[in-house]
Amino acid sequence: MIESHLLKLRARFPISEEEEAAIRAVVTEERHYRADKTIVRAGEVLGYSTLLLDGLLSRYKDLRDGGRQITELHVAGDFADMHAYTLRHLDHAVMTLSPCRIGIARHEDLRALFAAHPRLHDIYWFFTNVDASIDREWTLSLGRRDARGRVAHLFCELGVRLGLVGMSDETGYDLALTQIDIAECLGLTSVHVNRVLKELRESGIVEFRGGRVEILDRRALEAAAEFDPAYLYLTGPKG
């Protein structure tokens, strides 16, 4: 059930069988949600964190005029809101973008886990710091990359992150996003996203259609994005 999560952990840290068992024991419940459902509201006091087992989740914030910004996407294996363990309530909401399977880890159980396994305490801290790093990279995109670079960068990032859990390969990956979702990630309008996708497709760089990203020219894609995966900390703190 939490295989993706273990893949993600082990991409950076060795995890012993005992630790694995302890982690498995913390995820006590599985829930299923349909697409486009807000599963955590901003400000709501939380007694648990949610581990995404399958599907696509977003963190988002709204402005009064209806503007919405997605601040991070989560793929299978990610804790969407481990930071709620220390923050208690969130400054953002969490919603499904596709049908999702979600595991629940109660904070009291996490507390016991960290007390028994101090190393896991630092490891989960590490992963919230990687989330923050991803956020910084998005800040860079929104502040300094043009629309083409932002789209290209998003496709690069998701390719790597999905690859960690075995859900992408050299040719591409499935991605259950609408053009509207992409616009909300990148601080653009869906109309403009549409035009950029068209241009990337016609340039033979990348094609996004029918919920699938086909990478036609990886080198050109990464160049357009100025992509450097260092910010994903793929090698763990020792690398």
Add this chain to the structure above:
Amino acid sequence: MIESHLLKLRARFPISEEEEAAIRAVVTEERHYRADKTIVRAGEVLGYSTLLLDGLLSRYKDLRDGGRQITELHVAGDFADMHAYTLRHLDHAVMTLSPCRIGIARHEDLRALFAAHPRLHDIYWFFTNVDASIDREWTLSLGRRDARGRVAHLFCELGVRLGLVGMSDETGYDLALTQIDIAECLGLTSVHVNRVLKELRESGIVEFRGGRVEILDRRALEAAAEFDPAYLYLTGPKG
């Protein structure tokens, strides 16, 4: 020496005298830097984290074309890179924007601190999560606020954060930023920042001149920013 930091901690959590002593013992060295000096380079392996005692620090990332994005500002009392404790090296650089006094906390000493005081382990995790929350709010600004809203929001945020350590009041605060720095925070050019500052000044909302922010009409400023300080988690996890 770390009074600002203790103010910041105690704004959210009660800290016992014993904990305070343990924290003081971890900050083993004080360094002084002039303005505009990069004190941590991206990718450099770090054995310590830096506590800003006085001055203004920025985290920033560069693109090849010379574009620079500041992803967060740090004021007195902030750990600028506590996340290096788990990440070991950073995806961004850290530079001074004004002359700075900095305290050094070695990671081995932090490790011992957290082992002896598990509560502080979670508290420092909490603060890296607040940093991430600030980053999300910046992402929202860059993605969905116009230039006027971004400038107004930055001034609101810094007013609150400096207020926590006694460095701002109702009328305003000192802020050693250039218009270029502000532009690098907000994903704008300095020319456009200049025009927006002029407009805010002439509207009687806020005046930024000579390294000082004078808040002329707080209500209008917060309205322009659509500012809600909830994302700063001022009340701690219990509030």
Add this chain to the structure above:
DNA sequence: CGGCCGGTTGAGTGCTATCAAGCTGCGTGG
């Protein structure tokens, strides 16, 4: 006194938004 950094202002450009219309695919209900 000269150089330089930061700030200011003007003119013109361009990237992205806005507004609008039509298309496509799919689920639903008659």
Add this chain to the structure above:
DNA sequence: CCACGCAGCTTGATAGCACTCAACCGGCCG
């Protein structure tokens, strides 16, 4: 089985916010 409705995609025309280029100013420092 087909009509309908709706969400998402596509494309065109127009508008505007912020950028670029450029010139000049003022203060500070060597």
